[in-house]
Amino acid sequence: MSFLLGKDMTGGYGAADILHACTIGVERGEIAVVVGPNGAGKSTAMKAVFGMLELRSGQVTMDGEDITSLSPQARVQKGMGFVPQTNNVFRSMSVEENLEMGAFIRTDDPSGTMAQVFDLFPILKQKRNQPAGELSGGQRQQVAVGRALMTQPKVLMLDEPTAGVSPIVMDELFDRIIEIARSGIAILMVEQNAKQALNIADKGYVLAQGANLYTDTGEALLNDPDVRKAFLGG
Template identity: 55%
Template sequence: MSLVLNNVHSGYGGVDILKGVNLRVAPGEIVVIIGPNGAGKSTVLKSLFGLATVRQGKIFFQGQEITRLRCDRMVRRGICYVPQTNNVFASLSVQENLEMGAFVRDDDYRPQLEQVYELFPPLRKKHQQPAGTLSGGQRQMVAMGRALMVQPQLLLLDEPTAGLSPLFVQQIFDIIGTINQLGVSLLIVEQNAKQALQMADRGYVLTMGQNRYEDTGQNLLNNPQIADMFLGG
């Protein structure tokens, strides 16, 4: 098993948002977390990446405990996190943003940069343009591309399609599928639940900081209770 969260209680400022969450991601899987606003979905990602305080429980990656490990050490372990907002260096060019993603590498990162440009063709054309001037969808590409510069084994995506046009939403989902085919596991928080579950190997439904359902993506899509509560019927 690549990632395991075991009975995690965590939150901010002394208040627990997660109240005993259990979760796992196997190598090569796409796992999606859905649920209502305030359920603690984003807190799961922040807890395992060291951005929320874990007060109880343990987190393991590739058999080693990583509970409360610093963000930079997470990156060196092969875990990268793409937040929902403020996820690019707005004043830096597209290429400078991508090069920032290689800060922990001591080898030649140019082949990986070329792979990112192949994965996100619009970024090659705008490689000298400040990232802050791009469209929302293209900024998301920059953020994901920067994370890929360290060749992660696990990619954490927090609402990767939030606020995007339907065209960009589909492009981002297509890119997620391609990233997974490259051998990267993904743990995704997503409000476009139907599309996310369609491509997910497994999914989790959180409510009030706790596990409510866990199943394959297809079984969750076919569950009438989940359809009524979270998928719009």
């Protein structure tokens, strides 16, 4: 059983279900990537794991504990970090204040974690007093990831972290994400750039119409001719 697992999740926003018995999960220190065509329910599956979606059936467990009925806030307390796709920084607040807000629920001194985040993203240290809304897209994603890391999560969930950034910045961000995984944090992310993302993935989930189509290691999926033809452009 995976460290974090959303098992047989079925549910949606209204009457119609978007997810149909969808299963995604991730191990500690590993990167799991969810890919698939537009409208496959990738982000929805992610939200379901994070508790932002009411499930009709299925369950979410973390470290063996059933967390299906917990609110997103309670899941943050349990050690989940979530980076939404859009509006993921406090635009009017400085980089440093963004990180401080990330550590809002912590009762101990978060300055050590902040130093680690600055080590991971040196550019943020330079721009620590600048409002996050004035940063470039890539830097803003770094702030967003850094903010989520401030709670010292056991699992980091990223919803399309490379949306709208240049290929160079994307590679850079992926390198950082690998680094974060190496430190023992489980990383579950949704990605549009399927090829590059599967390249760094320990595990890959290909979703279509809210259900699992293929599940394998990232490498195996990349080499699977069916997956290549249908989702990776040959």
